[in-house]
Amino acid sequence: MDVALGPAGGPVPRPTRPSGESAFLLDVSRQLAGSLNVRRTVLRALRLAVPVLGDWAVLALFDGCGVTLSACDTDGAPLAPVHVPRLAEDSALGRIRRAGRPELLHSTPGAGSAAGLAGLIPDADLLAIAAGFGLAEVLGVGLTARGSAVGALIAVRGAGQGYTQADVALAEEFARHAAVTLDAARLYEERRHVVATLQASLRPPELPAVPGLRVAACYRTAQERLDIGGDFYDVHGVPGDVSVVVGDVCGKGVEAAVLTGKARQTIKTAARFDRSPAAILAALNDVLYADRPDRFVTVACARLRPAPDGAGTLATIAVAGHPAPLVLRGDGSVEEPVLFGTLVGVLPDLRYEEAAVLLQPGDAMLLYTDGVYEARGRDGLFGQERLRALLPPYAGASPETLCEVVERRVMEHLDGRGHDDIALLAVRCGE
Amino acid sequence: MSTTTEAGLALPRFERALTAGDAGQGVGIVDELLDRGVEPTVLLLDVISEAQRRIGQRWQRGEWSVAQEHIATGVSVAATEAIARWVRRLPVTRGRIVVGCAEREWHSLPALVIATGLRERGWNVAYLGACTPAGRLSAYLHDSGPEAVAVSCSTAWALPGTRQFVEACASAGIPVIAGGTALGPDGTRARALGATAWAPGLREAVDAVKTLPSVVEPATPLAAEPLAEQQGLELNHHTLVETLRRRWRPQDAFAEGTPEHSGIAVAVGDCADQSLSAVQGALLTGDGRLLGDTAAWARALLSARRVPEPRVTALATELGLLLRDYPRAAALLRSHWPGAA
Known part of the structure; x- marks a missing residue:
């Protein structure tokens, strides 16, 4: 069944399949074009192949010396793929792999034919399903894309309906479409693996639990298909002495993300020696300037420790070319410490100033990047005024709620327009 | 005492936590009930969703400001995340499902409830959260190739984005379950948007996901x-x-x-x-x-x-x-x- 509409809806009729060979092939190319995922493409190819090319089908994908066989059960539900580690070279499937020629097997009762069949379907369980169709003929066609054999389609027809030459030609045409799509999906998946591995180290971190504080963050990249960008945030330290950081490197996308990785790591390392925000920013400046003086980073950094008299949290803050964090008091008033600092990475030997803010239980601090106030909507930039103005009713809210409400207002202001990377980090004093 | 009764008794306490905007207290209540053996689904529906319905009414009646409603919802989200952490200890026994909301949909809690309930049933759930652009969803679908997608739509404003969600899934052959208050009392709107199935709530979604086809056709163009x-x-x-x-x-x-x-x-x-x-x-x-x-x-x-x-x-x-x-x-x-x- 194509559609299973829920309780009250009743099923929706399945669109009728176009009739005729050219219509079939048009449908095939239209449907196969939609996915870059190997497994989804295999499922779709199997579904398209039945019943036009056979009563049942197996899709074989070659890899190294082996082959992976995918098929559905007789009700059309997908079975777990079977991996055969070594494909016999002289089997029918092995021949398809080497020569790309179609193999057509006529099934006649007797042991010889079973062995031949196993050459096309080298798995006992799948073979048993195939046998259930009262086999007349089994057709194997190679899936060849960009000059190499990607895999094979094995289609089975029951008693009394063998394959004509035209049927074989249609199956080969189908195989050409499926092969190109599967090859693209495979290529995408291999590249994707490389990207995912590299991206994992640059993705915004999971926030650690910090005793006495609640921390939340939000990240939205400018390029919506990427998980990484040029903004970053981080939280690290030891119990009773924690650093929170938000920053923005020049540029966008992957190149910027690589620089955020370097900045984050440098900050983390510098903080191990001296957690004072001014010292961290000076160290970051020294490292990045020595590396390449033509790239810059803006950072807001705060160090959080229990207040000396035990009530609340003492925040020491420094900034480098970045707005100071906003402090939202429990009574709804909003403060912005007066702080300046040159951006990091373009001038040698910079020193940074620090400001101290005492956070009482219920107070919150919000660190943010320019993606927030430079978000351009119909009424111009979102601006820091709008940001400050939206906070007072959220006094005492959880940091998650603070991040969410700011993100939401900014996205509503943008109303679908493009934006820079956006990073937010909120800390609330008191668990 | 049945777990439904325990949940019913906990509801007033949970509502007080929402009123106070106290996430710690909200999380404490669900943790305590989970430890006493109350089923996650019962908590999700009879405590969190029910309390959330009531605070929606408070705003509607003019008793609460938008900010109060947001703060209270933040407590519900924190409590649901606590349940989500608990169900993640259960084994994964089924395929992968992506759960999320389309662009312009900021009400992520219903989707989080569905995600948590499906995870409890053994599905390997990827939760995308609020306001996911169709392009980002597409990239995610190509990367992970899930069995199905569930999309939640609470406001009429998000219906066009929900249609884009459906198109992105169907073009990759992936079936979609749609639900949420903006889809109305029956499957008419879900069907019109091209969804494979309609589910008005968690229990229906859990049933519907078992009957989905493995592959669907690209969505039929709208009139x-x-x-x-x-x-x-x-x-x-x-x-x-x-x-x-x-x-x-x-x-x-x-x-x-x-x-x-x-x-x-x-x-x-x-x-x-x-x-x-x-x-x-x-x-x-x-x-x-x-x-x-x-x-x-x-x-x-x-x-x-x-x-x-x-x-x-x-x-x-x-x-x-x-x-x-x-x-x-x-x-x-x-x-x-x-x-x-």
Whole structure:
């Protein structure tokens, strides 16, 4: 069944399949074009192949010396793929792999034919399903894309309906479409693996639990298909002495993300020696300037420790070319410490100033990047005024709620327009 | 004591945690109930969703501000995340499902409830959260190739984005379950948007996901003429909302500077925005009942804020005038919005 509409809806009729060979092939190319995922493409190819090319089908994908066989059960539900580690070279499937020629097997009762069949379907369980169709003929066609054999389609027809030459030609045409799509999906998946591995180290971190504080963050990249960008945030330290950081490197996308990785790591390392925000920013400046003086980073950094008299949290803050964090008091008033600092990475030997803010239980601090106030909507930039103005009713809210409400207002202001990377980090004093 | 009864008894305590905006207390209540063996699904539905329904009513009745509702929802989210952490200890026994909300949908809690409930049943759930652009969803679908996608749509404003979600899934052959209050009381809107199945709640979603086909066809294109009108309305949405708010001014029933006058600004803005979004939704889904529902919702909102009757009905008149250039929209309004001419 194509559609299973829920309780009250009743099923929706399945669109009728176009009739005729050219219509079939048009449908095939239209449907196969939609996915870059190997497994989804295999499922779709199997579904398209039945019943036009056979009563049942197996899709074989070659890899190294082996082959992976995918098929559905007789009700059309997908079975777990079977991996055969070594494909016999002289089997029918092995021949398809080497020569790309179609193999057509006529099934006649007797042991010889079973062995031949196993050459096309080298798995006992799948073979048993195939046998259930009262086999007349089994057709194997190679899936060849960009000059190499990607895999094979094995289609089975029951008693009394063998394959004509035209049927074989249609199956080969189908195989050409499926092969190109599967090859693209495979290529995408291999590249994707490389990207995912590299991206994992640059993705915004999971926030650690910090005793006495609640921390939340939000990240939205400018390029919506990427998980990484040029903004970053981080939280690290030891119990009773924690650093929170938000920053923005020049540029966008992957190149910027690589620089955020370097900045984050440098900050983390510098903080191990001296957690004072001014010292961290000076160290970051020294490292990045020595590396390449033509790239810059803006950072807001705060160090959080229990207040000396035990009530609340003492925040020491420094900034480098970045707005100071906003402090939202429990009574709804909003403060912005007066702080300046040159951006990091373009001038040698910079020193940074620090400001101290005492956070009482219920107070919150919000660190943010320019993606927030430079978000351009119909009424111009979102601006820091709008940001400050939206906070007072959220006094005492959880940091998650603070991040969410700011993100939401900014996205509503943008109303679908493009934006820079956006990073937010909120800390609330008191668990 | 049955777990349903325990959950019922915990509801008032949980509501107090929402009122206080105390996430620690909210999380503490669900952790305690989980330890006592209350089923996660019962907590999700009978405590969290029920409390959330009640705070929605408080805002509707004018008892709570938007910020209060957000803060309380934050507590519910934290409590649901605590349940999500608990169910993640259960083994994964089924395939992968992606759960999320389309662009412009900020009500992520229903999706989080569905995600958590499906994870409890052994599905390997990837939760994308609120407001996910279709392009990002597509990239995610190509990367992970899930068995199915579940999309939650709570506001009419997100119906066009929900359609894009469905298109992205179906073009990759992946079946979609759609649910949420904006989809109405039956499967009509879900079907019109091209969803594979409709599920009004968690229990229905859990059942529906078991009957989904493994592969679906690309979504059938929507009817061209209503779609063209909807796109026109979407393009001019802000201008139309502003025009409506200039002409329809229920706040003028109260003297400027009074709490009544300033207090209804958000409600009036929401009525204008939601009415025009509902018109778009009705065009997109062909389901005019969305307009009747929105009319009733706006009436309740305005009456609770003591807006006099003639100013409530004036909304219908002004909408009619505003939609003169949109014949299909105007026709839907006349047949489904009480008092519209």
